[in-house]
Amino acid sequence: MEPALIALIVIAVLVAFVLAKSVTIVPQAQAKVVERLGRYSRTLSPGLALLVPFVDRVRATIDLREQVISFPPQPVITADNLQVGIDTVVYFQVTDPRLAVYGIANYITGMEQLTTTTLRNVVGGLNLEGALTGRDGINSQLRTVLDGTTGPWGLRVARVEIKAIDPPPSIQDSMEKQMRADRDKRAVILTAEGQRQSAITTAEGQKAASILSAEGKKQAAILDAEAERQSRILRAEGERAALFLQAQGQAKSIETVFQAIHDGKPDQGLLAYQYLQTLPKIAQGDANKMWIVPSEFSKALEGLSKLGGGDDGEGQRSWLDVDASSGAQGASQAPASSLDTSNWFDSNLPPAAEQPEAKISLSSIADAAGETAPQIPKPPPLSQVKQDVQESGPAADPRNRSADDDPLELPPG
Numbered sequence: 001m002e003p004a005l006i007a008l009i010v011i012a013v014l015v016a017f018v019l020a021k022s023v024t025i026v027p028q029a030q031a032k033v034v035e036r037l038g039r040y041s042r043t044l045s046p047g048l049a050l051l052v053p054f055v056d057r058v059r060a061t062i063d064l065r066e067q068v069i070s071f072p073p074q075p076v077i078t079a080d081n082l083q084v085g086i087d088t089v090v091y092f093q094v095t096d097p098r099l100a101v102y103g104i105a106n107y108i109t110g111m112e113q114l115t116t117t118t119l120r121n122v123v124g125g126l127n128l129e130g131a132l133t134g135r136d137g138i139n140s141q142l143r144t145v146l147d148g149t150t151g152p153w154g155l156r157v158a159r160v161e162i163k164a165i166d167p168p169p170s171i172q173d174s175m176e177k178q179m180r181a182d183r184d185k186r187a188v189i190l191t192a193e194g195q196r197q198s199a200i201t202t203a204e205g206q207k208a209a210s211i212l213s214a215e216g217k218k219q220a221a222i223l224d225a226e227a228e229r230q231s232r233i234l235r236a237e238g239e240r241a242a243l244f245l246q247a248q249g250q251a252k253s254i255e256t257v258f259q260a261i262h263d264g265k266p267d268q269g270l271l272a273y274q275y276l277q278t279l280p281k282i283a284q285g286d287a288n289k290m291w292i293v294p295s296e297f298s299k300a301l302e303g304l305s306k307l308g309g310g311d312d313g314e315g316q317r318s319w320l321d322v323d324a325s326s327g328a329q330g331a332s333q334a335p336a337s338s339l340d341t342s343n344w345f346d347s348n349l350p351p352a353a354e355q356p357e358a359k360i361s362l363s364s365i366a367d368a369a370g371e372t373a374p375q376i377p378k379p380p381p382l383s384q385v386k387q388d389v390q391e392s393g394p395a396a397d398p399r400n401r402s403a404d405d406d407p408l409e410l411p412p413g
Contacts, residue, residue, distance in 0.1 A: 018053045021051065021053035021054065023048065023051070024044070024049050024050075024051055024058065025047070025049075026047055026048075026049060027046060028046045029063065030061055031043050031044065031045065031046075031061070031097040032049075032058045032059075032060070032062075032097075033058070033059040033062065033097055033101045034049075034056050035056070035059045036055055036056050040098060040102065041056060043097050043098055062101065063094065064093070064097070066091060066093040067091075067094075068089060068090070069089070069090050070087065070163070072087060073085035073086060073087040074087070074088075074119060076119060076120050076123045076124070077120075077124060078126060080128055082167065082168065082171060083168065084128065084131065084166060084167045084168070086162060086164070086166075087163045088119060088142070088160060088161065089160070089162075089163050090160050091157070091158040091161075092111065092146075092150070092155050092157045093155070093158065094107075094154055094155060097154065098154065099152065099153055100154040100155065103152055103153045104153045107150070107154075110150075110153065111155070111157075114145075115142065115146060115160070118141075118142055119138070122142065126138075128171065135165075138162055139160050142160040143157055143159055
């Protein structure tokens with residue numbers, strides 16, 4: 001190979017090396033600290049940058065993104081002389097690459113030591129219970145101290161989190177027992193509270209049921225009393241109407257008998273016969289021990305003997321002897337009197353349903369039962385009663401009327 005070619009190759013390699021030394025590329029979210037002849041020159045931002053070969057030198061490349069560092073558990077003594085292990089997590093970001101390079105030799109190690117000492121100072125003033133429950137306060141205090149201290153290092157502490165607090169095993173066992181006892185206590189309290197609420201609810205239900213039962217019994221008693229009252233009223237009305245009708249019937253019967261006696265013109269013999277028929281009724285009864293014969297009994301017998309044709313009345317006809325012809329003639333001459341029954345069933349009383357108290361009671365019963373009031377049967381019309389009397393009266397018998405006689409007619413009611 002010729003010497004000129006070799007020299008050309010050497011010159012080309014030297015030019016390439018110089019170009020490589022004079023050009024550098026900075027990635028995004030990074031920064032490079034450049035020194036010129038051993039002194040800080042400038043900080044290169046992301047992109048393409050030119051350097052003076054053999055004069056400028058890149059001292060360090062700094063990551064500008066937020067970084068996370070997890071420190072191992074650190075032994076910390078609490079205010080109640082218990083040693084616990086606490087591991088922390090620190091979130092920070094480099095804000096000034098020059099201070100991060102020249103402000104501290106190793107900012108990660110410095111931050112770790114600073115976090116440990118600050119954590120011991122903060123947790124040393126708290127007991128175990130306060131350390132376990134006051135993590136937010138510890139985090140805020142650590143962040144404040146670290147951010148104020150790492151400012152000259154070109155760092156910004158975003159936040160500090162306590163990842164775990166590990167007490168000694170004996171303390172953990174005691175805490176578990178305490179927690180178990182506390183949970184058992186709360187379970188017993190909740191069980192008692194549930195039983196109490198159940199008893200209260202049951203008592204309330206029984207109370208409501210008793211009230212409803214009493215209300216139902218009250219309403220039933222009221223309805224029973226109302227029904228009994230209406231029943232008594234209606235029964236009394238019926239008995240009153242029956243007694244009135246019975247009294248009317250007896251009065252009509254007495255009037256008819258009395259009229260028949262007057263029409264028959266009875267004499268002393270008939271009265272004596274009736275007197276003899278009444279005497280046996282006087283002796284009736286289990287309590288009668290003695291029967292005194294009236295003084296006029298003998299006189300009645302003498303009169304009856306004379307009327308019957310006895311010794312003192314020889315040749316005298318008895319009042320019981322009646323000629324057939326005269327009897328038939330007397331029967332034919334007797335006027336056929338008709339019995340007026342038009343007002344027998346007229347009680348002159350308003351129906352029970354038209355009584356004021358019956359109307360009120362029946363309406364109240366209908367409202368309570370949700371049904372219509374029972375209808376009281378009305379008496380048959382007077383025309384039907386007249387027809388029944390005509391069909392069943394004495395005039396209905398053909399033996400008691402002649403061919404020219406008309407059927408029995410009742411006067412208009």
